[in-house]
Amino acid sequence: MRVSKLFFQTLREVPADADVVSHQLMLRAGMIHQIAAGIFDFLPLALRTKYKIEDIFREEMDAIGGQEVTLPMVHPAELWQKSGRWYQIGSDMARFKDRNDRDMVLGMTHEEIMADLAKKYIKSYRQLPTMLYQIQTKFRDEPRPRAGLLRVREFTMKDAYTFDRDEAGIDAYYPHFYQAYFNIFHRCGIDVVAVKSDTGMMGGRMAHEFMALTDIGEDTLVLCDACGYSANRQVAVFRKPEPPVADQLPLEEVATPNVTTIEALAQFLDIPESETAKAVFMIADIDQPDGKVKEQFVFCVVRGDMELNETKLTNAVKARRLRPATTSEIKAIGAEPGYGSPIGIARERVLLVVDELVARSPNLVAGANREGYHLRNTNYGRDYSADLVVDLVAANDGHACPNCGAALYTARGVEVGNIFKLGTKYSIAMGATYLDENGEEKPIVMGSYGIGSGRLMAVIIELHHDEAGIKWPITVAPYQVILISLATEKTPEVTEAAEKLYADLLAAGVEVLYDDREERAGVKFNDADLIGIPIRLTLGAKGLKNGVVEGKLRRNGESFEFNIATAVDDVKALIAAEIARINATVAPVPFED
């Protein structure tokens, strides 16, 4: 491709609306154009990289037995009504009516459609396991798209679905995806950590998220370097400290004027925060047996030195959603904001959930449900009892690893992929069953596995750039080579040589961008750096005189001199070496169950 013909435009200045690096660079490199919040045009440079990434998806999916299909983007509401998600999902799902007034949706994901397809075509255990995947546009009307391609509403996703006869089947398939996903990310030049994740509303048995570690990440990960433990903070567990052994002392009210926070309380009474109990008041929407949704007041108690983990709470009480209670709601159940405890409240009106550590810790200081007073020596079991005693708290820096006891630490990550043991939820809903050897009809056990290609592209840039621009890993670069001609009107022989080299590179199958523009050298160099082509060839009058063309690696600045006569082969060898360098990172990864 000739740069003079390339449909793009580089920008010197950073567009005002972009504040993450990948977004800025993609705009400056002329890769993408936003047309609405979270909705983008992909220009040729971006599209080429997108296709490179997606080809890697295809190779890795095919390698573990996948077959590619394309399912529609527009779905009849009926399928989503069957699974129930038509009713569960809110305005994230774009809905409309067709000309015949039928409800339709834009596909956010394709479990329903895939299960429906399986119902039609899978009849026998002999057909299992099977795996289908697609690379398709999805639309989720996210409340807050942001950060360029990192969080969008319309996006392309590779989504794969496995169909197995039983749990043992998916248990056997799942690790293949685990490995294939590492292969994909490594081949794209990025490192990821797989973390256990929340199965949430999907109700599956096991899920992993593949996270790229970067400060702009929206998720917090809990990691252990000693043993490799890794989990999304939403589900991370830790080894809790052993509470002191002590006799239960009598309850005692103590005046604590204007002391409404745990920090202030600990300071006021000169005790560690670990000797206090903190009340957290939430309102949960909980499904009732009759199909209605009830707003339930949930009274949580965690130790003062720890934080409530809302995901754990949501799962513990099987809430559809959770929100903080208002002051009047808190007072209505007989508690006092700032001085709350489960002692003396309208117990029958709340769902009382207590962290198991609180239940084991003696003589904690808690609120008295009276403004200006706390209680010393509250003891679970003696002074109150809960509806649920579970792990409710968030793991944090310095907590002990649940496996090995070493200190955990937290890091930010961007989710670039996930794998999910779905179970039979969708197959049962859609009636996707098979007959086993005994002629018995059984639901197909499904798994789903997603990677967003646009987000992955953005993450690659986040992890591979410098002040000058993008540094594409060669496996996903829009072009492998950029040939810069420094010809002027006075040096037509340079143009001639560059044209010939360009033609030869093309003929040799090299993906080459040829900067034939009438621009100054600096402009061309800067644009080449910005768009991030891994190998730069420069042909100027001086080099030509000596029969050399200069080569330079974008990733580290290393430079080469190639004899023009052998340049094509030399460049091909360099490309091969650079590809091999990335592929060398592809290796077996132990499956962390």
Add this chain to the structure above:
RNA sequence: CGGGGUGUAGCGCAGUUGGUAGCGCGCCUGGUUUGGGACCAGGAUGUCGGAGGUUCGAGCCCUCUCACCCCGACCA
């Protein structure tokens, strides 16, 4: 959905007490230049986000509205 911010040329921005819109980059023409974002000369480009209002007169003041960005909520 709550809080904050911004809308003026393709991009980045300025625009005074209300007086009929400008700068830099980019773009077009010609010339000189030519190895890390050249220089000179000339040129094109605006429903000042939209609607209503106040006023002799609105980019500027008032009301409504839309879009986008950021923080939070949310995130199969």
